[in-house]
Amino acid sequence: xxxxxxxxxxxxxxxxxxxxxxxxxxxxxxxxxxxxxxxxxxxxxxxxxxxxxxxxxxxxxxxxxxxxxxxxxxxxxxxxxxxxxxxxxxxxxxxxxxxxxxxxxxxxxxxxxxxxxxxxxxxxxxxxxxxxxxxxxxxxxxxxxxxxxxxxxxxxxxxxxxxxxxxxxxxxxxxxxxxxxxxxxxxxxxxxxxxxxxxxxxxxxxxxxxxxxxxxxxxxxxxxxxxxxxxxxxxxxxxxxxxxxxxxxxxxxxxxxxxxxxxxxxxxxxxxxxxxxxxxxxxxxxxxxxxxxxxxxxxxxxxxxxxxxxxxxxxxxxxxxxxxxxxxxxxxxxxxxxxxxxxxxxxxxxxxxxxxxxxxxxxxxxxxxxxxxxxxxxxxxxxxxxxxxxxxxxxxxxxxxxxxxxxxxxxxxxxxxxxxxxxxxxxxxxxxxxxxxx
Numbered sequence: 004x005x006x007x008x009x010x011x012x013x014x015x016x017x018x019x020x021x022x023x024x025x026x027x028x029x030x031x032x033x034x035x036x037x038x039x040x041x042x043x044x045x046x047x048x049x050x051x052x053x054x055x056x057x058x059x060x061x062x063x064x065x066x067x068x069x070x071x072x073x074x075x076x077x078x079x080x081x082x083x084x085x086x087x088x089x090x091x092x093x094x095x096x097x098x099x100x101x102x103x104x105x106x107x108x109x110x111x112x113x114x115x116x117x118x119x120x121x122x123x124x125x126x127x128x129x130x131x132x133x134x135x136x137x138x139x140x141x142x143x144x145x146x147x148x149x150x151x152x153x154x155x156x157x158x159x160x161x162x163x164x165x166x167x168x169x170x171x172x173x174x175x176x177x178x179x180x181x182x183x184x185x186x187x188x189x190x191x192x193x194x195x196x197x198x199x200x201x202x203x204x205x206x207x208x209x210x211x212x213x214x215x216x217x218x219x220x221x222x223x224x225x226x227x228x229x230x231x232x233x234x235x236x237x238x239x240x241x242x243x244x245x246x247x248x249x250x251x252x253x254x255x256x257x258x259x260x261x262x263x264x265x266x267x268x269x270x271x272x273x274x275x276x277x278x279x280x281x282x283x284x285x286x287x288x289x290x291x292x293x294x295x296x297x298x299x300x301x302x303x304x305x306x307x308x309x310x311x312x313x314x315x316x317x318x319x320x321x322x323x324x325x326x327x328x329x330x331x332x333x334x335x336x337x338x339x340x341x342x343x344x345x346x347x348x349x350x351x352x353x354x355x356x357x358x359x360x361x362x363x364x365x366x367x368x369x370x371x372x373x374x375x376x377x378x379x380x381x382x383x384x385x386x387x388x389x390x391x392x393x394x395x396x397x398x399x400x401x402x403x404x405x406x407x408x409x410x411x412x413x414x415x416x417x418x419x420x421x422x423x424x425x426x427x428x429x430x431x432x433x434x435x436x437x438x439x440x441x
Contacts, residue, residue: 032122033333035127035340036126040342041073041074042073043075044074044075044339045075045102046077046103047079047104048079048080048094050086051083052082055363055365056364059359061078063350066349076346083329102339102342103333103347106329107329107402108154108330109399110402110403110404110405110409112154115332117148120334121153121154121334121335122153123151124154129152134348139390140393141391141394142326142396145326146328155331156328156329157331158330158359158367158368159367160326161326161386161389163308164284164286165286165294165307165382166309167301167304168304169279169305170195176188176192182312184312189253189256189257190256192282193257198280198281199259200259202257202272202284203260203271205266208399208413210417210419210420211401211412212287214250215397215403217247217249217311218319219397220246220313221242221314221319222240222242222319223319233408233437236437238434243426250419251419257283259281264420265420272284277300278300279304288367288383288387291386292383294306295380310389322394325399326396327396327399333347351368353370353373356370357373361379367387368387369391374388401413407436408440
């Protein structure tokens with residue numbers, strides 16, 4: 004299972020060098036508007052190595068070559084997370100980035116765009132274009148940098164509160180629509196002998212997911228966008244303190260282990276939900292089927308989802324959804340960029356997107372209307388639609404920030420959980436990290 008990852012400072016440092024990558028001997032800027040040369044060659048780097056995803060791109064290459072026998076394709080595959088990041092660092096350093104390469108949304112993808120390593124795909128994939136309109140707008144915007152679109156989102160992920168329908172029904176609870184209602188429901192659930200919200204923050208990122216969503220609700224988007232860049236960051240908006248206070252309130256009132264949650268793994272939280280011991284668990288879309296298995300108690304009780312509710316009067320974007328697609332970019336120096344684009348359109352057609360979203364791959368496609376109850380569980384289909392329909396999405400907090408600030412947020416989330424940091428002290432630490440990153 005892919006999990007949120009924190010990009011190291013060293014990794015981003017290589018990207019930030021601004022080295023001009025070359026591909027297939029290309030020079031100049033990629034021409035994505037040209038007619039594809041079906042006698043040409045392209046190179047591809049994925050993050051799909053291993054089971055079950057490894058065969059997906061292998062099969063795509065075979066199928067594409069059946070349509071275009073003259074095309075030469077070199078496929079290299081790495082596993083998600085550190086392996087792909089390390090590989091891309093090496094390729095950038097040797098100026099041999101392939102024609103098509105995997106990218107995370109957020110700061111990782113931004114470095115490719117800002118340093119001339121990614122082609123501007125706005126003319127073909129921006130919202131309002133024929134191809135662009137087949138994707139969720141929020142997923143496209145996750146790869147939007149300085150007003151231009153650089154990424155092709157392949158699959159989506161999002162954050163939702165998964166809940167036990169039987170527990171809610173037995174206690175007479177409805178899905179909460181405000182943060183205060185959620186806190187109130189926690190008291191009712193706890194009194195009935197259940198863990199209100201399963202929570203394990205040993206890996207650091209679960210707390211960040213709460214904070215990222217709450218900040219989207221409590222801090223205006225323009226302010227958040229400015230604060231993501233050290234050169235414009237101020238971190239003075241009171242919404243940050245409000246979001247952190249809400250997070251601490253939730254940890255204290257709703258989680259079974261409270262301030263000791265830093266010693267609990269997220270897999271323990273999953274088990275509490277799967278066995279019916281916890282009424283809720285804040286989880287990623289790609290986790291749904293890991294806990295809602297055929298023989299689990301949650302499957303017998305009924306598994307439902309809802310977005311983490313915003314507080315009444317929140318001053319940010321209360322419709323924003325925390326979601327992070329992963330996808331691919333085309334090398335700005337590729338001499339066969341038009342062919343690379345044609346291949347990616349083939350990858351993202353309805354047939355291949357459906358295959359990606361179905362067993363054994365099970366990666367919810369970023370293509371709209373592909374993930375349905377016919378190929379996925381109802382919760383996965385519902386969650387994917389919510390992500391693809393979202394007009395505004397927020398990338399994971401550690402991925403959205405430059406690495407050193409992302410690291411600071413990880414430390415801060417742990418301090419907020421344990422109570423060793425006040426929101427004021429936490430914000431000061433992040434502000435200091437941002438100032439050092441200028």
